[in-house]
Amino acid sequence: MAYAAKNYEHLLGMDGFSDQLLRNHFALYQGYVINTNKLVEALRELEKTGKAGTLEYAELKRRFGWEFNGMRLHELYFDNLTRTPEPLEANAPLARLIREQYGSFEAWRDDFKAAGTMRGIGWVVLYHDPVSGRLFNVWINEHDLGHLAGCTPLLIMDVFEHAYMLDYGLRKADYIEAFVQNINWEVVAARLK
Ligand SMILES: [Fe+2]
Missing domain, CATH: 1.10.287 (Helix Hairpins)
Structure with a gap:
């Protein structure tokens, strides 16, 4: 099929x-x-x-x-994008995991953005490792290099140039900010099993 x-x-x-x-x-x-x-x-x-x-x-x-x-x-x-974004619910299991492992939601978000501003083309993925319960912000080169076996992708950000250059030119950080503002947290939180 x-x-x-x-x-x-x-x-x-x-x-x-x-x-x-x-x-x-x-x-x-x-x-x-x-x-x-x-x-x-x-x-x-x-x-x-x-x-x-x-x-x-x-x-x-x-x-x-x-x-x-x-x-x-x-x-x-x-x-995991939406025109009508709402913040991640503070009591959602994902929000608790983020706070436990990064100290605060903001600290996690800063790390996610930092991974996105790295030089290169690919993706940034927030992965959940169901074996240990740990979260990782991971750089994926192109589409296929760097995925974590057996882990669940929760939040995915495209950082290929086609994802932003038309609107932002070289201002990748501004695109990343726009992306972060439009996250569909309901979808992302539901991906955590
Ligand atoms: Fe893309």
């Missing part, structure tokens, strides 16, 4: 994000969905026709995590 691109047009008009930037971003996301489907099909075809030992198979196989994560990370990102 093929993956279908989700519609995120309800985000148009969000403070700090132009419609043009968002529409470009939706189109980019749709490309990852298309390529993920193509890769699934191409790999299945190579396998069925006895070509699993080929270089073509190996190279496409290596590419799968990149395309798949490009699709899924964008869904997590758009899903």
